[in-house]
Amino acid sequence: MLRVGVIGTGAMGVNHIRIYHEMEDVELVGISDIDEKRVKELSDKYETEHFTDYMRLLGKDLDAVSIVVPTKLHKQVCLDALEAGTNVLVEKPIADTPENADIMIKAAKAANKALMIGHIERFNPAVIKLKEIIDEGLLGKIVSISTRRVGPYNPRIRDVGVILDIGVHDIDIISYLYGLEVNKVHAIAGADIHPFEDHASIHLRFDHDLTGLVDTNWLTPHKIRNLTAVGLEGVAYLDYINQTLELHDENWIREAKVDKAEPLRNELEYFIKCISTGEKIHSNGENGKHALEVCMAAIESYKQEKTIQL
Incomplete structure (x- = not known):
């Protein structure tokens, strides 16, 4: 206990x-x-x-x-x-x-x-399944991952903009799915209803000519949370909210079997298991620091109107 x-x-x-x-x-x-x-x-x-x-x-x-x-x-x-x-x-x-x-x-x-960072989307059952599918090579080489995380503004968010508040989720997930760190960032963003940025489009560059695109805002009246992973042998469409995952190739459209569960419960159970067994934590301090550095680079990029190298 x-x-x-x-x-x-x-x-x-x-x-x-x-x-x-x-x-x-x-x-x-x-x-x-x-x-x-x-x-x-x-x-x-x-x-x-x-x-x-x-x-x-x-x-x-x-x-x-x-x-x-x-x-x-x-x-x-x-x-x-x-x-x-x-x-x-x-x-x-x-x-x-x-x-x-x-x-x-x-x-x-x-x-x-142990120092674990609460990047909750790593524990979304649809993300867990997609990670398995990518690592098994079912979509071939993944060359592009794009996300859309938009919705209405929450007034309790006052100390940071949309990039650090919700964009960080997808920055972390794209790195996690590739198993690589971002090396270049270019962002376009603006502040219309908030002291910090409230909408942003963030382009991420990885080694091997791999790319990521994060579209995020606090201006859309309803929540959308989705991800598309493009591989040489198929495309995956993921819905974070409904925890669904569709795989498309030239012959089939298939829905992956996802065992739906509360992501935070998965996260805390994983944390407790790692402490009990000594298992190495994948959502660790180094991953958390990298996601933060990418967010900061995106903020610097849109302010200076230039690409930032990490």
């Missing part, structure tokens, strides 16, 4: 709390938030202790903690958790700067503790 805690009880933090509470091999030891009324209500609902000072929670001899606080606080809370001897899952993006991400990665290695 692993002892876990959650720091941060916002919209995403509540889901971490709910899922840990339901997991059989986990004891939800406590939760923490500076909003005393909210954290007390949630602790009553999920039958656990509550703290307004997260250091008191970290003093409870935890095996693991989810850090679900504003991005600018990720580094300090992560370092405190690692110093307390706790394995850490940090929500995306890993940090507010690549330099802070580096500090977190080095601290996790020094402490010999």
